[in-house]
Amino acid sequence: xxxxxxxxxxxxxxxxSQEKILLNADKKFKQERYPxxxxxxxQLVKHGDTTVAVFQHLADANYFNANYExxxxxxxxxxxxxxxxxxxxxxxxxxxxxxxxxxxxxxxILELYVKKANxxxxxxxxxxxxGVANTDDKLTNAFKIVNLGVNSTKSDYGGNxxxxxxxxxxxxxxxxxxTKYRRTEQSFTNLYYTTLKxxxxxxxxxxxxxxxxxxxxxxxxxxSKDGKTMYFTQNELKINDKGEAVNGLYKIxxxxxxxxxxxxxxxxAISVNDTSRVAHPAFSADEKYLYFASDMFxxxxxxxxxxxxxxxxxxxxxxxxxxxxxxxxGRESYPFITSDNKLLFASDGHPGYGGFDIxxxxxxxxxxxxxxxGSTINSPMDDFxxxxxxxxxLGTFTSNRKGGVGDDDIYLIEEVVPFNFEVEIPIKGTLQDxxxxxxxxxAQVVLLDINDNVIAKTKTDDKGKYSFDxxxxxxxxxxxxxxxxxxxxxxxxxxxxxxxxxxxxxxVSALKVKIDKGVDIANVIKFNQIYFDLDKSDIxxxxxxxxxxxxxxxxxxxxxxxxxxxxxxxRQHRKYNKILSQKxxxxxxxxxxxxxxxxxxxxxxxxxxxQLVNKCSDGIICSEIxxxxxxRITFIILE
Numbered sequence: 297x298x299x300x301x302x303x304x305x306x307x308x309x310x311x312x313s314q315e316k317i318l319l320n321a322d323k324k325f326k327q328e329r330y331p332x333x334x335x336x337x338x339q340l341v342k343h344g345d346t347t348v349a350v351f352q353h354l355a356d357a358n359y360f361n362a363n364y365e366x367x368x369x370x371x372x373x374x375x376x377x378x379x380x381x382x383x384x385x386x387x388x389x390x391x392x393x394x395x396x397x398x399x400x401x402x403x404x405i406l407e408l409y410v411k412k413a414n415x416x417x418x419x420x421x422x423x424x425x426x427g428v429a430n431t432d433d434k435l436t437n438a439f440k441i442v443n444l445g446v447n448s449t450k451s452d453y454g455g456n457x458x459x460x461x462x463x464x465x466x467x468x469x470x471x472x473x474x475t476k477y478r479r480t481e482q483s484f485t486n487l488y489y490t491t492l493k494x495x496x497x498x499x500x501x502x503x504x505x506x507x508x509x510x511x512x513x514x515x516x517x518x519x520s521k522d523g524k525t526m527y528f529t530q531n532e533l534k535i536n537d538k539g540e541a542v543n544g545l546y547k548i549x550x551x552x553x554x555x556x557x558x559x560x561x562x563x564x565a566i567s568v569n570d571t572s573r574v575a576h577p578a579f580s581a582d583e584k585y586l587y588f589a590s591d592m593f594x595x596x597x598x599x600x601x602x603x604x605x606x607x608x609x610x611x612x613x614x615x616x617x618x619x620x621x622x623x624x625x626g627r628e629s630y631p632f633i634t635s636d637n638k639l640l641f642a643s644d645g646h647p648g649y650g651g652f653d654i655x656x657x658x659x660x661x662x663x664x665x666x667x668x669x670g671s672t673i674n675s676p677m678d679d680f681x682x683x684x685x686x687x688x689x690l691g692t693f694t695s696n697r698k699g700g701v702g703d704d705d706i707y708l709i710e711e712v713v714p715f716n717f718e719v720e721i722p723i724k725g726t727l728q729d730x731x732x733x734x735x736x737x738x739a740q741v742v743l744l745d746i747n748d749n750v751i752a753k754t755k756t757d758d759k760g761k762y763s764f765d766x767x768x769x770x771x772x773x774x775x776x777x778x779x780x781x782x783x784x785x786x787x788x789x790x791x792x793x794x795x796x797x798x799x800x801x802x803x804v805s806a807l808k809v810k811i812d813k814g815v816d817i818a819n820v821i822k823f824n825q826i827y828f829d830l831d832k833s834d835i836x837x838x839x840x841x842x843x844x845x846x847x848x849x850x851x852x853x854x855x856x857x858x859x860x861x862x863x864x865x866x867r868q869h870r871k872y873n874k875i876l877s878q879k880x881x882x883x884x885x886x887x888x889x890x891x892x893x894x895x896x897x898x899x900x901x902x903x904x905x906x907q908l909v910n911k912c913s914d915g916i917i918c919s920e921i922x923x924x925x926x927x928r929i930t931f932i933i934l935e
Contacts, residue, residue, distance in 0.1 A: 441709055462498070569592050603618065694706055774787070826928070
């Protein structure tokens with residue numbers, strides 16, 4: 297008995313110990329101490345704790361720290377253990393697979409995500425672009441990039457060019473206060489500067505300013521045109537219960553250049569919510585607004601891009617969310633506005649190559665869509681924080697792609713092929729009756745923008761053709777078809793930035809006509825008679841072509857119930873013909889069912905030779921053509 301009590305005691309102690317370790321790991325995860333949390337959770341797995349919660353934490357901890365390949369392994373284990381996991385885990389799993397360059401499996405998982413969360417903005421974007429980036433191969437040659445010689449083995453990011461001076465954030469070790477950031481196990485980032493030289497060699501970076509220095513993070517500066525006002529990201533210093541200065545949330549700070557130096561930074565009172573992160577500021581082109589990223593109340597996802605008016609008295613207007621054209625349920629961040637009013641931002645919610653991708657949106661065009669900057673700028677990993685001088689065609693961006701010097705590296709960009717936002721192409725198409733396949737002439741075709749404003753009108757010609765010339769790309773349009781005797785049809789089409797021509801045949805949406813009960817469908821649509829070989833009930837190849845027309849009718853009119861009637865000629869015994877015709881009717885029914893028509897809408901009936909359409913009854917000599925007229929399939933509408 298003592299032995300059993302001892303064993304039970306050991307089990308209880310072990311279970312208690314395991315629970316304590318799990319609580320400790322969970323605490324580290326919530327504190328965003330991901331490297332520490334990963335170590336503890338991995339130990340739990342080694343000791344047999346393979347629960348859903350453990351796999352969730354391991355996958356997310358790696359994902360949030362951009363260890364996407366490892367994240368994909370843990371998301372796979374989570375999915376295998378819990379195939380009904382939430383759509384968010386499916387999305388992160390798919391994104392991680394992209395970063396691990398397992399594109400085929402990534403598409404499968406993301407398609408599962410779309411089915412589970414088809415109302416989400418990310419799902420709609422996936423379906424709109426078929427899961428690939430809204431970009432073009434031409435963008436591959438538009439930019440040249442080079443890894444700057446300024447990068448360290450740690451994280452260097454958020455480069456901003458101020459003349460020939462590069463200001464950026466770095467986690468490189470320094471002698472002032474080399475405090476470790478527990479999320480990355482690197483030093484907190486500080487602002488540094490160096491000078492770009494024609495030789496390509498950059499002097500050793502120095503701390504940017506003592507007055508804007510923090511013992512915690514500072515990063516992502518943006519400067520006014522005169523170079524005298526700077527906004528940047530900094531961790532707010534908070535005092536804990538022990539009276540110690542501790543690391544608070546990201547906030548935006550402002551500093552002004554006076555008397556040859558930057559003055560002490562002041563927190564910009566943009567958000568009234570002290571529990572929200574506000575980061576990565578950017579001046580608007582006219583410097584009347586400040587753009588930034590935040591997880592404040594009202595975000596559509598994990599972080600959104602906002603803008604706030606900079607009032608003349610130095611105060612700030614109410615933050616405005618930039619809306620679902622830009623923001624998704626994922627992460628949108630690192631905005632930058634070019635001098636010609638183009639918004640650059642990073643997103644992992646818009647379809648891309650994996651991780652964060654960089655997008656550009658023409659703010660002067662209200663109908664424009666975000667454009668992925670292509671596979672030179674974007675990689676399977678994180679690409680973000682792009683600065684772009686449209687006059688000099690130079691810029692920078694940050695990436696943790698393979699082949700870099702350290703963690704995040706800064707790359708210099710040169711725009712070698714002018715990026716053209718004003719591309720115009722023709723939109724063409726044909727109009728057909730879906731059922732009869734006849735081309736429809738003199739139908740009015742109206743082109744509208746996404747807000748239903750009429751852009752142009754035209755009519756179809758004798759061959760059902762229509763066209764609109766000089767239509768701007770990178771927008772979504774609606775095409776409305778109006779013709780007497782037909783229901784009005786409307787299609788929505790998104791024209792990508794670098795399309796050369798759009799052809800939109802209007803045949804996929806039926807232009808309906810009225811069909812009454814008791815009618816043979818042969819009187820409504822045009823199709824050739826369906827024939828069977830002598831003494832056979834197999835569906836012939838030529839018959840399948842005609843049956844597809846019946847499939848279209850039944851899909852177009854989903855409430856129709858029909859009888860499939862099979863008829864023979866009179867050249868065999870009546871009993872034989874009855875049996876043969878029933879087999880042919882059932883073969884036809886089975887074909888329609890295989891093509892997606894519900895069996896409950898179909899009835900198969902063999903009439904044999906009872907309903908001849910001509911004189912060719914028993915004993916009457918007829919030609920083969922006359923006998924063929926009797927060997928037919930009818931489709932009678934019952935309801």
